[in-house]
Amino acid sequence: MPKLNDYADMLRKKYPDSEAEVGGKFPIEHIPSGSLWLNWILGGGIPKGKISMFYGQPASGKTAAALQMCNSVGQAALLDLEGSFSTEWAQKWINNLDNVVVFRALSGEANVDAICDMASRGIELIVVDSIPSIVPLSELEGKNEMAAQARLVNKLIRRLTSIINQSGTTILFINQIRMKVGVVYGSPETLPGGRAVPYIASAIVKFRKAAWVEEKGEKKGIEVRVTCEKNKFSVPYREGHYNLMWDGRVDKEEEYARMLLQTGEARQAGAYYYIKPTGADEELRFHGSEEYTEYIREHYVK
Numbered sequence: 001m002p003k004l005n006d007y008a009d010m011l012r013k014k015y016p017d018s019e020a021e022v023g024g025k026f027p028i029e030h031i032p033s034g035s036l037w038l039n040w041i042l043g044g045g046i047p048k049g050k051i052s053m054f055y056g057q058p059a060s061g062k063t064a065a066a067l068q069m070c071n072s073v074g075q076a077a078l079l080d081l082e083g084s085f086s087t088e089w090a091q092k093w094i095n096n097l098d099n100v101v102v103f104r105a106l107s108g109e110a111n112v113d114a115i116c117d118m119a120s121r122g123i124e125l126i127v128v129d130s131i132p133s134i135v136p137l138s139e140l141e142g143k144n145e146m147a148a149q150a151r152l153v154n155k156l157i158r159r160l161t162s163i164i165n166q167s168g169t170t171i172l173f174i175n176q177i178r179m180k181v182g183v184v185y186g187s188p189e190t191l192p193g194g195r196a197v198p199y200i201a202s203a204i205v206k207f208r209k210a211a212w213v214e215e216k217g218e219k220k221g222i223e224v225r226v227t228c229e230k231n232k233f234s235v236p237y238r239e240g241h242y243n244l245m246w247d248g249r250v251d252k253e254e255e256y257a258r259m260l261l262q263t264g265e266a267r268q269a270g271a272y273y274y275i276k277p278t279g280a281d282e283e284l285r286f287h288g289s290e291e292y293t294e295y296i297r298e299h300y301v302k
Contacts (some may be wrong), residue, residue: 017166022196028233029172031125033069034093036255037242038205038226040262043234045072047202049168051160051234055175055191056207061224061244062174064128064205067093068250069172079111080104081133092248108134108149111155119160119169130174131193150194157196173197195281204230212263213243213251221245260296261282 003020019026023246046052046069051226054062067090070076078085080102085098085120093101101123105111111134118126128134134156136148151192160171175197180188190199198204206227213221225241228234241258243251260266266275273292277299286292 037240041228041238052200052203060207076125154196
């Protein structure tokens with residue numbers, strides 16, 4: 001029997017387009033988002049060179065989170081399959097739109113070919129918005145074929161798997177929620193596009209709109225609750241929440257305040273908040289979340 005290191009070297013030479021490492025020591029990097037909480041539940045962001053999926057309710061911050069991730073890469077592509085892209089709105093979330101190509105085609109087959117072409121050319125991040133809008137040509141022609149969309153998405157995943165292993169492209173699918181009819185027991189929620197993406201995805205995050213963020217009675221944004229339902233590279237089932245403001249930012253002060261409570265660096269007892277600054281002998285006490293958040297804004301957020 002050859003030594004494993006020698007055998008791994010032989011495999012790499014015999015199959016030039018392959019990877020072989022004893023112990024599977026392949027480095028994993030992440031693409032961070034614009035939210036500390038989203039980064040935390042994902043273990044640093046969505047994994048590079050892998051497939052991930054965001055899904056959830058309408059207007060729950062899925063697309064905004066995906067657009068903010070474009071700021072963390074050099075080149076990105078957005079497949080606007082829903083036809084809802086707005087340059088003015090996207091500029092709130094993306095710092096430089098010149099680094100992003102926006103594409104849409106009529107048929108699902110054309111979009112599938114475009115995704116594979118972009119991935120093979122090494123585009124760093126491809127955002128597919130969204131899976132339900134991948135419409136097969138047969139459906140456009142009025143034909144009624146069973147599971148045509150699911151088969152098309154499955155074909156896309158099979159092609160992408162080998163391509164992104166070579167190019168290192170990251171794929172982020174955005175999906176929606178549908179409801180099953182007549183379900184008595186269990187969750188009635190289901191996802192369009194079949195099961196191929198949930199099975200292959202390295203990370204899956206569910207988005208929910210928890211509440212409105214209001215200032216002086218005017219709605220300024222939403223509180224987003226995120227749950228990491230699958231994570232192959234970090235701890236799964238973490239939950240977090242952050243305030244997504246409609247001026248194109250995440251409320252960092254609120255995020256830091258909640259994150260310090262999560263990590264135990266601060267604590268809450270009733271209406272009072274306690275925090276012990278580095279080097280201090282005693283805890284500081286604040287009455288109410290506004291006083292606590294104001295202190296965080298002045299001393300933690302830069």
